[in-house]
Amino acid sequence: MSVLIIKQGALGDVIMATALIDAIVRGHPESSVCLLTTPPFAGLFTAWPGLEVVSFPRKGWRAVASTLRWMRARRFRRVYDLQGNDRTALLCALSGIPERVGSHRRFPYNLHPATRWDAQSHVFLRLNAVLDAAGITPAAPRPRLPCAAAARDEVEAFMQTHALERTGFVVMHAGASRTRQDKCWPGFEALAQTLQAAGLAIVWLGGADDVERNAALAATLGIDATGRFSIPQLAALASHARFAVTNDSGPMHACAAAGVPVFALFGPSDWRRNHALGQADNVIAGVECLPDLYGLRTSDCLARITPEQVLTMIRARGLLG
DSSP states (O other): OEEEEEOOOOHHHHHHHHHHHHHHHHHOTTSEEEEEEOHHHHGGGTTOTTOEEEEOOOSSHHHHHHHHHHHHHHTOSEEEESSOSHHHHHHHHHSOOSEEEOSSSSTTOSBOOSSOOSSOSOHHHHHHHHHHHTTOOOOOSOOOOOOOHHHHHHHHHHHHHTTOOTTSEEEEEOOOOGGGGGGOOTTHHHHHHHHHHTTOEEEEOOOGGGHHHHHHHHHHSSEEOTTOSOHHHHHHHHTTSSEEEEESSHHHHHHHTTTSOEEEEESSSOHHHHOOTTOGGGEEEOTTSOOOTTSOOOHHHHHTOOHHHHHHHHHHTTOOO
């Protein structure tokens, strides 16, 4: 008896889904559980016990056909579609899997919540309702990103090299994906200067899209860790920090897995649907901005948030001594 979970992307969504994946694994103690994802995200699960991980490319009919052949050959008893788009619905419909768990009240799902889904709440709440409909105890709102011992050792070595004392530093992600630069708050440098003056070291996180921005920031202050760590390692590093400050981004969700306060800046996207799990009270949003025609707020809203507003919230949490 085997169970399949489908979660293909994007980064933040996959990280949030780790809490749900953990709940599904625990809910099927006598079954083998397999996660179907895409190659960019398979590495997030290398240290997971009790979970088989298989990846196929997501785009193109050839990739869809290969995925479907594999699903049918495995003869799974149940599938949890945590992706919930037309492509994964098609895979579930043609898979031959008898129990199909999904978010939508339509074919091919025969286990789903009773209410219709119109993105009216945070996706984590909806997916917890999906688990409940399938008889699985809902997940706690905290991502899970276990880190292998060797990878944790690399994090420890980095901290020693840069003399980072535990809880004596802050991790920051000042960037966003290359296609969503409107999510970038312009106040990171000013905020970092104040935090450094308060005795906290700054570590700039990021990936390929953040190279230029982080290099410029680190030229003034802080440590540039761009591209230095995997996503599980980012969570491991953040677990030693006093807190994190980020834009609405993948690293925001990775820091939430560390269990530290994550102060996230929101402007063009709706924080009520996108905030990191367990971090709703730490959101800093430009609430005075009106939605545009697509229901999104403009980046001008984000620019109106001042470093003083962020510092006020950090001080209110008692994190500056």
